[in-house]
Amino acid sequence: MPISTYVPHHPDHEVDAAHGYIQATVDAIADLGVPVSRAWLDPKGPVDATIVLDTQALVWDEWNGWRQGAYVSGQQGTRTVLGDAAPLGGGLLPVPARLARAVAHATLLPAWPRRRAGARDGLFDGLRGY
Template sequence: MIFVPEAYSDAWLELPLAYVARVAEVLGAERWWDDPFDPRDATILLGHGRALVWDEESGWRRGTFLSGHKGVRTELAGAVYLGGGVLPEPERVADLLAGGGTERPVYRSYRDIGDGFDQELVRYAGGLVGSR
């Protein structure tokens, strides 16, 4: 059985971190952070003023970094949604960077607690949920 932390606990809020860290690693990005929740989201700086933002409803989008830092939602100019679902495999995100569209997809709602999404995030955490 997969342990999923209680919704809105610190461990639950941190569930996306291992996934985002893996995407950042695949892309060779050194700087990334998690942003506020509802929805849970995170930012990866790509360099040359570009950034990727992930959220648990729409997946990944890229654009020109305007502002943001840990705890403050990132603002992008010219956001392009990459597609590929809310949680594409980290190795696939690099391929998705070349495509996308401006219409925001909604794959799920952050209110969909218990829909299996958190179990997918636990997979990236390697069973280390709630520990550091």
């Protein structure tokens, strides 16, 4: 049973730019029947977010995209620690429904190169689309 599928807004404007995308991803995962315990936006440098799925968690960040592993610890304002984390692929902003299907069916998306810190590549424009 989900505790909360609402992703709280973050007080930092740059971090909160990811809110819509992360909320859309949480909704897509929950819509497929995967229990979402909680989710939050994390500190910047890089901007990242966490979605906890019982004993597993997904972490997204602006440099690497999504990774999944055993949830060890974390909360809004601190970095999430995952055990045996593995990249999910699909680029920095895979479509939430596509990522949700990969999570629900335990599959990977195509690998994607790491984004450089400070890149001016339109990522935040893409985030604002959500």
